[in-house]
Amino acid sequence: MHSLLALFRWAPRTAALFIAGAFLLLIAGEFIGPHSGPPAHLREWLGISLCAIGCLAPLLAWKWEFEAALLSLSALAAFVFVVEFHNYRLLAVMSIPAVLFLADWLLRKSLAAPSPR
16 A cells, blocks of 8 residues: 555656756757747747746646646646647646646645545
């Protein structure tokens, strides 16, 4: 049981590091060798900001699991509508850390709750 709890504890953290690292590599690549000009419209800046929040908020979930996971999922949902993003597989991959953090939070909450008699 203890190893299963450790897995639920560390799987979201590992996923968060992977997603945040991949996002930061993409950003670094865009700074080193830009493929287009800088964002010109508010909608583009908003999309970049929402994507950054969605990918980086799970790092905050190491301390505030529930709040940061909801922030990440909310930012990714808003990103879909603001940018009219239709690559749902990529969105699903970006949301894995937040979903895992929510599952870990729910598991620990249910184990800490007193059992009804």
